[in-house]
Structures are given as C-alpha cells and as structure tokens.
Amino acid sequence: MVTVATIGFSVGALLVGGAGIFFLLHLGDRREARTLREVHPAPIGSWDGGRVAAEARTEYGHAGRQVGPVSGADCTWYHVLLVREPSRRSSDDSHDVLLDITAPGWPAIADASGRIPVDPRALGEPLRSDPAPIETTRVSYRRSAPVRLPAVVPPDIVDGLRQSERLELTEVRLPRGVDVFALGRTTADGLVPAYFTTRTRAEALAARLDDLALSRRLIAGFGLTGLLLAGASVVVLRTLS
Secondary structure, eight states, X not given: OHHHHHHHHHHHHHHHHHHHHHHHHHHHHHHHHHHHHHOOOOOGXXXXXXXXXXXXXXXXXXXXXXXXXTTOOEESEEEEEEEEESOXXXXXXXXXXXXXXXXXXXXXXXXXXXXXXXXXGGTTOHHHHSSOXXXXXXXXXXXXXXXXXXXXXXXXXXXXOOTTOEEEEEEEEEOSSOEEEEEEEEXXXXXXXXXXXXXXXXXXXXXXXXXXHHHHHHHHHHHHHHHHHHHHHHHHHHHHO
C-alpha cells in the first residue's frame, strides 16, 4: 500500500509540474495574442519604423530572381544544406555539415504601396510561421540506394562516401507571389519578422486564442488531478506511518 501511495504522490507531482509548464506556454500565447491585437496591418509604404505588420505577398529581393540549386524551382530565396551521417569527427555529433549555401540576397514582401526586404533567418521557425510559406525539397543518398544528385553536390563528396554513411541534402526556399501575414520590426536592412505565415492576421489571432483555450483546459486538468492525487497519497502515507 505504501508503494502504491508513493507512486500516486509521484504521479501527482508530475501532473502538477506539467500544469506549470503549460502555464508558462500559456503566458507566451497571451503575449502573442496581445501583440496580434495591438498591431494592425498597414501599407508597407506608410511604415516609419518600430513594430509593424502587413498582409502582402512574397517578392524578389534586391538580388532578383533566384533558382533553387536542388529543385531548380523559381524562388525569392533559398538555403541549401548537405550533411553526412554519421559524423566522422566525433561520436557526440550526429552529422557533418559538408555544404551550407544561401541565396545571395534577402527576399522581400510587397503590396500596392511598396516593398521591403525580409530577414530570412526566422522564416522556418515553427511557432510563429505555422503554416510557413516556405517549400522544402529533400534528397537522401546511400551507396546501396544511389539517386541522381544535383550539380551543387561536389563529386568528390559522393566518391568518398562510405558504405555505412548517408548524405542528406535539403533545400528550403521561399516562392514568389505567396500571400503572407508578416509582423515584426523594421531595421535599416529591412523587416525582421516575428510572424511570417500564410495565415491572415485574423486567422493567426484565432489560432492563438484557440491555443489559449486549450492551455487553460490543460492547466486546470493537470493541476487539479495532480493535486487530488498527491493529496490523497499524502493522507494514505500519513495514515500508514
């Protein structure tokens, strides 16, 4: 009986801890919902710095039209990464980065009033870009399962591949002409986005409100269940002691 009560107390404590984690996530969602309520989309040409938002479309940046080195697809920006698994350097590393190339310039967003470059480094962040406007192409290569690789992969890398190793080639790109909602801060270089999604502002706000409602239910459920279970276990342990 003591063992059961001890396990019950431990499970209850874990549930309370889980409620605490959901509470922290809830606070983050509340901040994001407040930001979405406060910052309204405005024409890009009217921006004068600070925190801004727009419902616009993706466009070519100063570097012009780009072509994905892996897919051959037209795009405004791309990032290509080639890794080899497992790592030859250290058992602590899961892979070796053999190739890491990025488009020569930033992409842009535009509306009828103007356009602005967009810092692409945050475009793949899942929390504020979901669903993201980016497209991804992946190619996996093994000696036992060879596939045709694009010219961007140096031949010596393929020739030196061991039987137990695998090459993973990933291209992430931002197509042109995709409708997006962008929210962030302007700098001398362009827009640094906090949100960059194919959702509209209304849809992004609705998604955050749904997250808030779900987190409140999870906090209440985990917290109350954990407290009841831990409290009942403490009573049992005191009775048996």
